[in-house]
Amino acid sequence: MRRTHEDDLADWLAAGYARAYRTAYLLMRDARDAEEAVQEAYLRVWRFRASLPDGVGREPWLYRVLVNTCYSLLRREVPRRERNSGPQFELDDATAPEAVGESPEAAAVASEAAGAIGAAIADLPEHLRATVVLRYWTGLSEREIATAIARRPGTVRSRLHEARRRLAMDPRLASLVAPVAEEVR
Amino acid sequence: MIDEEILARLLAEHAEGIPVPDSAIGSLLAAAPQAERASAFARFSRPPPRVLAAAVTVVVVAAGVWVLSTRSGNQSPATRKRASAEQVTPSTTGAAALAPPGAVPGGSGVGLPSFQQQNPFATSGTTPAARHGAVPTSTPLRGVASPADNSRIVRTGTLDLKIARGSFGQTIGRITTIAAAAGGFIADERTFESATTPTGSVTIRVPSARFNTTVNKLRLLGKVVSASTRGVDVTGQYTDLQARLHAATATRDQYLVVLGHAVNIGDILAVQDRIQAVQTTIDQLQGQINELDNQTTFGTITISVTEPGPKAKPRVRPHHPSGVSVAWGNARTGFSRRVEGLISHSGSALVVLIVLLLLAGGLRLLAPRVRRLLV
Numbered sequence: 006m007r008r009t010h011e012d013d014l015a016d017w018l019a020a021g022y023a024r025a026y027r028t029a030y031l032l033m034r035d036a037r038d039a040e041e042a043v044q045e046a047y048l049r050v051w052r053f054r055a056s057l058p059d060g061v062g063r064e065p066w067l068y069r070v071l072v073n074t075c076y077s078l079l080r081r082e083v084p085r086r087e088r089n090s091g092p093q094f095e096l097d098d099a100t101a102p103e104a105v106g107e108s109p110e111a112a113a114v115a116s117e118a119a120g121a122i123g124a125a126i127a128d129l130p131e132h133l134r135a136t137v138v139l140r141y142w143t144g145l146s147e148r149e150i151a152t153a154i155a156r157r158p159g160t161v162r163s164r165l166h167e168a169r170r171r172l173a174m175d176p177r178l179a180s181l182v183a184p185v186a187e188e189v190r
Numbered sequence: 191m192i193d194e195e196i197l198a199r200l201l202a203e204h205a206e207g208i209p210v211p212d213s214a215i216g217s218l219l220a221a222a223p224q225a226e227r228a229s230a231f232a233r234f235s236r237p238p239p240r241v242l243a244a245a246v247t248v249v250v251v252a253a254g255v256w257v258l259s260t261r262s263g264n265q266s267p268a269t270r271k272r273a274s275a276e277q278v279t280p281s282t283t284g285a286a287a288l289a290p291p292g293a294v295p296g297g298s299g300v301g302l303p304s305f306q307q308q309n310p311f312a313t314s315g316t317t318p319a320a321r322h323g324a325v326p327t328s329t330p331l332r333g334v335a336s337p338a339d340n341s342r343i344v345r346t347g348t349l350d351l352k353i354a355r356g357s358f359g360q361t362i363g364r365i366t367t368i369a370a371a372a373g374g375f376i377a378d379e380r381t382f383e384s385a386t387t388p389t390g391s392v393t394i395r396v397p398s399a400r401f402n403t404t405v406n407k408l409r410l411l412g413k414v415v416s417a418s419t420r421g422v423d424v425t426g427q428y429t430d431l432q433a434r435l436h437a438a439t440a441t442r443d444q445y446l447v448v449l450g451h452a453v454n455i456g457d458i459l460a461v462q463d464r465i466q467a468v469q470t471t472i473d474q475l476q477g478q479i480n481e482l483d484n485q486t487t488f489g490t491i492t493i494s495v496t497e498p499g500p501k502a503k504p505r506v507r508p509h510h511p512s513g514v515s516v517a518w519g520n521a522r523t524g525f526s527r528r529v530e531g532l533i534s535h536s537g538s539a540l541v542v543l544i545v546l547l548l549l550a551g552g553l554r555l556l557a558p559r560v561r562r563l564l565v
Contacts, residue, residue: 015455018455022210023210026208026210026211027205027206027208027210028205030205030208031201031204031205031208036211040211048459048462048463051455051459052459052463118200118203119200119201119203119204119207120204122197122200122201122204123201123204126201137197137201138201141194141197141198141201141202142198142201142202142205169191169192169194169197170191172192172197173191173192178192181192181193181196181200
């Protein structure tokens with residue numbers, strides 16, 4: 006049976022659901038909102054699938070829709086009031102990925118650092134948060150991020166720099182910055 | 191500056207720890223056989239027969255409910271009251287006539303059971319509708335027009351008052367007090383206080399039950415130049431809006447039921463699209479109902495307040511002077527005119543005088559030389 010463009014798209018959407026959901030969660034910090042955002046973004050992608058580019062061009066397009074949807078939901082008044090009622094997940098022993106080969110102490114330190122980085126990123130302004138998440142979690146290139154957030158690559162670089170600068174000043178991440186500073190010295 | 195690799199690694203660790211909920215899209219796409227998905231997508235371009243049949247059923251049911259509701263809204267008050275009483279009591283006739291068939295899952299509806307029989311994907315478990323908590327409950331529909339809602343009257347009134355001079359500010363204050371005492375409020379206030387006659391217009395909203403009492407109190411504030419009150423019965427419109435709201439809600443619930451039985455992405459997305467459209471209609475209807483509620487709960491009275499204008503200045507009687515005074519006036523005028531003339535012509539005379547003096551001086555200097563030449 007011959008596979009159609011829609012078959013490919015459906016498979017691609019299904020395969021990328023977890024990553025898209027986690028991206029949305031990192032942007033919105035609320036499980037319900039993240040789920041709603043991903044579903045809404047998928048719905049839009051599906052509705053306009055005829056104009057969706059093929060191949061690698063799809064991903065920035067999808068994340069552009071997703072980021073815009075997240076922004077729309079974040080600015081919506083009612084969910085903002087109810088956002089605190091949504092479930093929020095914390096990294097714990099049950100959900101944290103197992104660090105194979107690491108000692109329990111090292112795993113605990115790594116888990117704590119991961120939690121700290123999540124909290125620090127959550128405190129970033131929306132535009133910086135989106136850039137950081139798309140770059141360091143979603144793994145998009147600067148050019149793809151520029152497409153995703155509808156800005157120039159130079160703006161993306163500037164935002165990444167600013168975000169990293171702010172993260173470096175975050176006291177929760179002091180333990181991550183210090184070794185690098187020592188290395189520089 | 192934080193290292194990029196560390197940042198990426200820790201962020202990945204953090205993100206991987208975020209549990210991903212069982213998504214309808216993800217899980218259904220993952221579980222659905224490839225062949226069925228292909229056929230589902232092929233059907234998506236033209237509406238799937240099952241969804242189409244369900245949608246047609248929903249639309250027909252909703253239209254039926256709307257027509258019945260509209261008829262009940264257009265009936266005479268007595269008939270409407272009887273009808274509403276039938277709806278409130280759990281009798282089979284009224285409820286069956288107004289409740290959309292299939293609104294109660296597995297209940298006595300007409301549309302849903304037939305759909306369930308035809309729908310081979312009728313499964314239980316985690317579905318989009320269930321996750322939204324939108325599976326209709328067995329709560330019967332409220333009556334379209336309950337007896338308490340039968341009287342919906344928008345009351346408006348205008349009063350044009352002429353008040354005593356200098357009491358403008360006091361009157362505006364009294365209007366505010368009267369509105370507050372009636373449980374109302376000032377909706378709009380415009381005053382214009384010029385040097386002559388201050389005027390103003392105050393619009394107050396008072397509970398409809400105290401509308402007449404408030405108008406009577408306001409009448410005592412001054413002389414009533416004109417007054418008018420008006421009551422518009424919007425019961426039919428209100429009932430119609432409520433009926434349409436119930437119908438739209440039932441339609442949305444039906445779509446949610448359909449969504450609950452959908453098993454492929456094409457069906458889910460198509461139904462979600464329609465749910466959004468119906469939800470927009472519901473929001474619009476709810477807004478109109480709220481506006482009517484507001485208008486009928488509070489009556490609107492607009493009071494125009496005017497002070498009388500300032501007292502007219504006494505007219506100066508014409509004065510007829512005597513002959514001597516006229517002559518004295520003429521003399522005074524003539525003298526002043528002559529003096530003014532002298533002053534105004536003095537400039538020219540001065541110039542002439544200067545020229546003559548210069549000529550005389552010149553002649554005096556030249557005269558001896560001329561005489562010497564001639565001699």
